[in-house]
Structure formats: C-alpha cells, structure tokens
Amino acid sequence: MRGIARDAGIHEKTLRQIIAGATYPDVRTVARLERALQVPLYPRWPTRHQEPILGRPEGDGANDED
16 A cells, blocks of 8 residues: 555545545545556546546436337
8 A cells, every 4th residue: 555655646544544444535635546557536527539437327218129
C-alpha cells in the first residue's frame, strides 16, 4: 500500500482512508491512482467504437424481437 501511495503521490493515510470508505477521493486523486495502478477507476463514456460499459437497460426496445 505504501508503494501505491508513493507512486500516486498521495499520503498512505489518505489511501487507507479511501479504501476504508472513511473519505472519498477528489478527481485529481482518482487520476493519480489510475496512473499509479494503470487501471481505470472511474467509469468512462464509451467511444463510437466501443460497447457501453454497463450495456442497455432492459425494456428500452433495442433488443425487442417483436
């Protein structure tokens, strides 16, 4: 955990509080953690060539066969 905090440029205590749910990170901290972990932590809007992240809600008419 110390290494992740160091790589993200945040205090280890802050990272522990985020993981414990005692505090919420701001956008800058999320971006830093994404870079340090090399994974997206915040949902992104899909591009034209990607499927939606969560798919379409049921009953929207897009998948109805009749």
